[in-house]
Amino acid sequence: METVVITGGSRGIGLALSQRFLALGYHVITSYRGTPSAAQMALADSSRLTLLELEVTNSDSVVQFAADVKTALAGRPLDILINNAGVIGPDAQAFDTVEAQAWLETLSVNTIAPLMVSRALLPLMTEAKRPRLVSISSQMSSLVGTGLGMYAYRSAKAALNKVMQVLSMEQAEHGIVVCPIDPGWVQTDMGGDAADITVDVCANGIAAVVEGLTMAQTGQFLTWEGSVRPW
Numbered sequence: 001m002e003t004v005v006i007t008g009g010s011r012g013i014g015l016a017l018s019q020r021f022l023a024l025g026y027h028v029i030t031s032y033r034g035t036p037s038a039a040q041m042a043l044a045d046s047s048r049l050t051l052l053e054l055e056v057t058n059s060d061s062v063v064q065f066a067a068d069v070k071t072a073l074a075g076r077p078l079d080i081l082i083n084n085a086g087v088i089g090p091d092a093q094a095f096d097t098v099e100a101q102a103w104l105e106t107l108s109v110n111t112i113a114p115l116m117v118s119r120a121l122l123p124l125m126t127e128a129k130r131p132r133l134v135s136i137s138s139q140m141s142s143l144v145g146t147g148l149g150m151y152a153y154r155s156a157k158a159a160l161n162k163v164m165q166v167l168s169m170e171q172a173e174h175g176i177v178v179c180p181i182d183p184g185w186v187q188t189d190m191g192g193d194a195a196d197i198t199v200d201v202c203a204n205g206i207a208a209v210v211e212g213l214t215m216a217q218t219g220q221f222l223t224w225e226g227s228v229r230p231w
Protein backbone atom coordinates (compact mmCIF):
# COMPACT_ATOMS: atom_id res chain seq x y z
CA MET A 1 0.00 0.00 0.00
CA GLU A 2 1.41 3.39 -1.03
CA THR A 3 1.08 6.52 1.09
CA VAL A 4 0.21 10.01 -0.12
CA VAL A 5 0.42 13.25 1.87
CA ILE A 6 -1.98 15.98 0.71
CA THR A 7 -1.78 19.42 2.33
CA GLY A 8 -4.94 21.51 2.69
CA GLY A 9 -7.46 18.67 2.78
CA SER A 10 -10.30 20.47 4.56
CA ARG A 11 -12.17 21.36 1.37
CA GLY A 12 -11.87 21.89 -2.37
CA ILE A 13 -9.25 20.08 -4.42
CA GLY A 14 -7.39 18.73 -1.37
CA LEU A 15 -10.55 17.13 0.00
CA ALA A 16 -11.43 15.61 -3.38
CA LEU A 17 -7.88 14.30 -3.80
CA SER A 18 -8.13 12.69 -0.36
CA GLN A 19 -11.37 10.97 -1.41
CA ARG A 20 -9.88 9.83 -4.71
CA PHE A 21 -6.68 8.38 -3.25
CA LEU A 22 -8.69 6.60 -0.54
CA ALA A 23 -10.86 5.07 -3.29
CA LEU A 24 -7.68 3.96 -5.07
CA GLY A 25 -6.52 2.10 -1.94
CA TYR A 26 -3.81 4.45 -0.66
CA HIS A 27 -2.97 5.39 2.90
CA VAL A 28 -3.93 9.08 2.83
CA ILE A 29 -2.38 11.56 5.24
CA THR A 30 -3.99 14.95 4.92
CA SER A 31 -3.99 18.20 6.87
CA TYR A 32 -6.37 20.69 8.43
CA ARG A 33 -6.02 23.95 10.33
CA GLY A 34 -7.58 24.19 13.78
CA THR A 35 -10.01 21.30 13.60
CA PRO A 36 -10.83 18.94 10.71
CA SER A 37 -13.75 20.01 8.53
CA ALA A 38 -17.01 18.08 8.68
CA ALA A 39 -16.29 16.71 5.19
CA GLN A 40 -12.87 15.48 6.36
CA MET A 41 -14.42 13.88 9.42
CA ALA A 42 -16.85 12.08 7.13
CA LEU A 43 -13.85 10.42 5.45
CA ALA A 44 -12.45 9.33 8.79
CA ASP A 45 -14.35 6.03 8.67
CA SER A 46 -11.46 4.70 6.63
CA SER A 47 -8.63 3.12 8.59
CA ARG A 48 -6.37 4.30 5.76
CA LEU A 49 -6.93 8.00 6.56
CA THR A 50 -4.72 10.03 8.91
CA LEU A 51 -5.72 13.63 9.71
CA LEU A 52 -2.96 15.94 10.97
CA GLU A 53 -2.83 19.62 11.82
CA LEU A 54 -0.68 21.86 9.62
CA GLU A 55 -0.33 25.60 9.11
CA VAL A 56 2.02 25.63 6.14
CA THR A 57 3.43 29.11 6.88
CA ASN A 58 4.42 28.24 10.47
CA SER A 59 7.84 26.57 10.73
CA ASP A 60 7.05 24.90 14.08
CA SER A 61 3.86 23.47 12.61
CA VAL A 62 5.77 22.15 9.59
CA VAL A 63 8.35 20.45 11.86
CA GLN A 64 5.59 18.90 14.00
CA PHE A 65 3.69 17.79 10.89
CA ALA A 66 6.78 16.01 9.53
CA ALA A 67 7.24 14.24 12.88
CA ASP A 68 3.56 13.23 12.91
CA VAL A 69 3.77 11.97 9.32
CA LYS A 70 6.82 9.88 10.24
CA THR A 71 4.89 8.35 13.14
CA ALA A 72 1.90 7.61 10.90
CA LEU A 73 4.16 5.91 8.34
CA ALA A 74 5.37 3.47 11.03
CA GLY A 75 8.63 2.75 9.23
CA ARG A 76 7.23 2.74 5.69
CA PRO A 77 8.41 5.36 3.16
CA LEU A 78 6.30 8.24 1.88
CA ASP A 79 5.52 7.64 -1.80
CA ILE A 80 3.73 10.85 -2.85
CA LEU A 81 3.59 14.42 -1.54
CA ILE A 82 0.99 16.81 -2.97
CA ASN A 83 1.52 20.44 -1.95
CA ASN A 84 -2.07 21.58 -2.46
CA ALA A 85 -2.71 24.19 0.26
CA GLY A 86 -2.95 27.61 -1.32
CA VAL A 87 -4.73 30.95 -1.28
CA ILE A 88 -5.98 33.27 -4.00
CA GLY A 89 -4.62 36.25 -2.05
CA PRO A 90 -6.20 39.63 -1.33
CA ASP A 91 -9.28 41.01 -3.11
CA ALA A 92 -7.20 43.99 -4.21
CA GLN A 93 -4.61 42.70 -6.70
CA ALA A 94 -4.75 45.26 -9.51
CA PHE A 95 -1.83 47.51 -10.49
CA ASP A 96 -3.36 50.41 -8.57
CA THR A 97 -4.51 48.52 -5.50
CA VAL A 98 -2.25 45.61 -4.59
CA GLU A 99 -0.54 46.12 -1.22
CA ALA A 100 2.88 44.79 -0.29
CA GLN A 101 1.97 42.98 2.93
CA ALA A 102 -0.94 41.08 1.42
CA TRP A 103 1.26 40.19 -1.57
CA LEU A 104 3.96 38.86 0.78
CA GLU A 105 1.38 36.73 2.60
CA THR A 106 0.28 35.24 -0.73
CA LEU A 107 3.90 34.40 -1.56
CA SER A 108 4.34 32.88 1.89
CA VAL A 109 1.52 30.34 1.41
CA ASN A 110 1.79 29.65 -2.33
CA THR A 111 5.55 29.82 -2.99
CA ILE A 112 7.64 29.50 0.17
CA ALA A 113 5.54 27.02 2.14
CA PRO A 114 5.58 24.29 -0.55
CA LEU A 115 9.39 24.23 -0.44
CA MET A 116 9.44 24.23 3.37
CA VAL A 117 6.94 21.36 3.54
CA SER A 118 8.89 19.51 0.82
CA ARG A 119 12.17 19.98 2.70
CA ALA A 120 10.61 18.61 5.87
CA LEU A 121 9.10 15.53 4.17
CA LEU A 122 11.69 14.61 1.51
CA PRO A 123 13.79 12.58 3.99
CA LEU A 124 10.76 10.30 4.36
CA MET A 125 10.59 9.73 0.59
CA THR A 126 14.12 8.59 -0.26
CA GLU A 127 13.37 4.88 0.36
CA ALA A 128 10.16 4.88 -1.72
CA LYS A 129 10.21 2.80 -4.92
CA ARG A 130 8.70 5.62 -7.04
CA PRO A 131 8.79 8.84 -5.02
CA ARG A 132 6.73 11.67 -6.55
CA LEU A 133 6.32 15.27 -5.35
CA VAL A 134 3.82 17.59 -6.98
CA SER A 135 2.72 21.12 -6.18
CA ILE A 136 -0.62 22.53 -7.30
CA SER A 137 0.16 25.57 -9.42
CA SER A 138 -2.16 27.46 -11.78
CA GLN A 139 -2.60 28.37 -15.42
CA MET A 140 -2.66 31.96 -14.11
CA SER A 141 1.12 31.67 -13.60
CA SER A 142 1.86 31.10 -17.27
CA LEU A 143 4.38 33.48 -18.82
CA VAL A 144 2.65 33.08 -22.18
CA GLY A 145 -0.76 33.92 -20.66
CA THR A 146 -2.42 37.23 -21.45
CA GLY A 147 -4.59 37.72 -18.33
CA LEU A 148 -4.19 41.00 -16.45
CA GLY A 149 -4.09 41.99 -12.78
CA MET A 150 -4.03 39.38 -9.97
CA TYR A 151 -0.37 40.32 -9.38
CA ALA A 152 -0.01 38.51 -6.05
CA TYR A 153 -1.52 35.20 -7.14
CA ARG A 154 0.06 35.08 -10.60
CA SER A 155 3.55 35.92 -9.33
CA ALA A 156 3.30 33.50 -6.39
CA LYS A 157 2.39 30.58 -8.66
CA ALA A 158 4.97 31.56 -11.31
CA ALA A 159 7.61 31.60 -8.56
CA LEU A 160 6.33 28.25 -7.28
CA ASN A 161 6.93 26.81 -10.75
CA LYS A 162 10.57 27.96 -10.69
CA VAL A 163 11.05 26.62 -7.15
CA MET A 164 9.73 23.22 -8.26
CA GLN A 165 11.85 23.19 -11.42
CA VAL A 166 15.02 23.82 -9.38
CA LEU A 167 13.96 21.18 -6.85
CA SER A 168 13.38 18.69 -9.68
CA MET A 169 16.97 19.09 -10.85
CA GLU A 170 18.36 18.78 -7.31
CA GLN A 171 16.31 15.66 -6.56
CA ALA A 172 16.96 13.90 -9.88
CA GLU A 173 19.97 12.02 -8.45
CA HIS A 174 17.65 10.58 -5.78
CA GLY A 175 15.08 9.48 -8.36
CA ILE A 176 12.37 11.78 -6.99
CA VAL A 177 9.95 13.09 -9.65
CA VAL A 178 9.04 16.75 -9.02
CA CYS A 179 6.35 18.56 -11.04
CA PRO A 180 4.09 21.59 -10.69
CA ILE A 181 0.54 20.77 -11.87
CA ASP A 182 -2.11 23.12 -13.25
CA PRO A 183 -5.44 21.78 -11.90
CA GLY A 184 -7.60 23.64 -14.42
CA TRP A 185 -10.32 26.10 -13.39
CA VAL A 186 -12.16 24.15 -10.71
CA GLN A 187 -15.51 24.55 -8.92
CA THR A 188 -14.32 25.18 -5.35
CA ASP A 189 -14.56 28.07 -2.87
CA MET A 190 -11.57 29.54 -4.70
CA GLY A 191 -12.62 28.77 -8.27
CA GLY A 192 -16.32 29.64 -7.87
CA ASP A 193 -19.40 28.01 -9.36
CA ALA A 194 -18.73 29.21 -12.91
CA ALA A 195 -15.46 27.28 -13.18
CA ASP A 196 -14.88 24.81 -16.02
CA ILE A 197 -14.68 21.48 -14.18
CA THR A 198 -16.00 19.85 -11.03
CA VAL A 199 -13.66 19.15 -8.19
CA ASP A 200 -14.08 15.40 -8.70
CA VAL A 201 -13.12 15.58 -12.38
CA CYS A 202 -10.07 17.61 -11.36
CA ALA A 203 -9.06 15.26 -8.54
CA ASN A 204 -9.54 12.13 -10.64
CA GLY A 205 -7.38 13.68 -13.37
CA ILE A 206 -4.60 14.77 -11.01
CA ALA A 207 -4.59 11.38 -9.27
CA ALA A 208 -4.21 9.59 -12.61
CA VAL A 209 -1.36 11.91 -13.62
CA VAL A 210 0.41 11.49 -10.28
CA GLU A 211 0.02 7.70 -10.32
CA GLY A 212 1.70 7.50 -13.72
CA LEU A 213 4.52 10.02 -13.22
CA THR A 214 8.01 8.89 -14.26
CA MET A 215 11.46 10.46 -14.15
CA ALA A 216 11.04 11.33 -17.84
CA GLN A 217 8.53 13.98 -16.73
CA THR A 218 10.43 15.48 -13.82
CA GLY A 219 10.70 19.25 -13.99
CA GLN A 220 7.78 19.58 -16.42
CA PHE A 221 4.76 21.83 -15.80
CA LEU A 222 1.80 19.49 -16.37
CA THR A 223 -1.94 19.96 -16.65
CA TRP A 224 -4.49 17.92 -14.67
CA GLU A 225 -4.96 15.91 -17.88
CA GLY A 226 -1.27 15.06 -18.09
CA SER A 227 -0.18 17.22 -21.00
CA VAL A 228 2.77 19.62 -20.83
CA ARG A 229 1.74 23.23 -20.17
CA PRO A 230 3.97 26.04 -21.49
CA TRP A 231 5.62 27.87 -18.57
Ligand SMILES: NC(=O)c1ccc[n+]([C@@H]2O[C@H](COP(=O)([O-])OP(=O)(O)OC[C@H]3O[C@@H](n4cnc5c(N)ncnc54)[C@H](OP(=O)(O)O)[C@@H]3O)[C@@H](O)[C@H]2O)c1
Pocket (backbone or CB within 6 Å): 007, 008, 009, 010, 011, 012, 013, 014, 032, 033, 054, 055, 056, 057, 084, 085, 086, 087, 088, 109, 136, 137, 138, 139, 182, 183, 184, 185, 186, 187, 188, 189, 190, 191, 192, 195
Ligand atom coordinates in the same frame (compact mmCIF):
# COMPACT_ATOMS: atom_id res chain seq x y z
N1 LIG B 1 -9.99 26.24 -7.79
C1 LIG B 1 -9.31 26.58 -8.87
O1 LIG B 1 -9.89 26.89 -9.92
C2 LIG B 1 -7.81 26.56 -8.85
C3 LIG B 1 -7.15 26.89 -10.05
C4 LIG B 1 -5.78 26.89 -10.08
C5 LIG B 1 -5.07 26.53 -8.95
N2 LIG B 1 -5.71 26.20 -7.79
C6 LIG B 1 -4.89 25.82 -6.64
O2 LIG B 1 -5.33 24.58 -6.12
C7 LIG B 1 -5.08 24.52 -4.72
C8 LIG B 1 -6.37 24.18 -4.00
O3 LIG B 1 -7.32 25.19 -4.34
P1 LIG B 1 -8.88 25.07 -3.98
O4 LIG B 1 -9.61 25.62 -5.13
O5 LIG B 1 -9.18 23.72 -3.47
O6 LIG B 1 -8.94 26.16 -2.81
P2 LIG B 1 -9.88 26.24 -1.51
O7 LIG B 1 -11.16 25.57 -1.73
O8 LIG B 1 -9.83 27.67 -1.11
O9 LIG B 1 -9.06 25.35 -0.42
C9 LIG B 1 -7.77 25.76 -0.03
C10 LIG B 1 -7.21 24.73 0.94
O10 LIG B 1 -5.89 25.17 1.34
C11 LIG B 1 -5.86 25.26 2.77
N3 LIG B 1 -4.97 26.33 3.21
C12 LIG B 1 -4.96 27.62 2.80
N4 LIG B 1 -3.99 28.30 3.44
C13 LIG B 1 -3.38 27.41 4.27
C14 LIG B 1 -2.33 27.52 5.19
N5 LIG B 1 -1.69 28.69 5.41
N6 LIG B 1 -1.93 26.40 5.87
C15 LIG B 1 -2.57 25.22 5.66
N7 LIG B 1 -3.59 25.06 4.80
C16 LIG B 1 -4.00 26.16 4.12
C17 LIG B 1 -7.31 25.56 3.16
O11 LIG B 1 -7.51 25.27 4.53
P3 LIG B 1 -8.65 26.06 5.40
O12 LIG B 1 -9.95 25.36 5.11
O13 LIG B 1 -8.17 25.90 6.81
O14 LIG B 1 -8.65 27.50 4.94
C18 LIG B 1 -8.04 24.62 2.22
O15 LIG B 1 -7.99 23.29 2.70
C19 LIG B 1 -4.49 25.87 -4.35
O16 LIG B 1 -3.07 25.78 -4.32
C20 LIG B 1 -4.95 26.78 -5.47
O17 LIG B 1 -4.10 27.90 -5.64
C21 LIG B 1 -7.07 26.22 -7.72
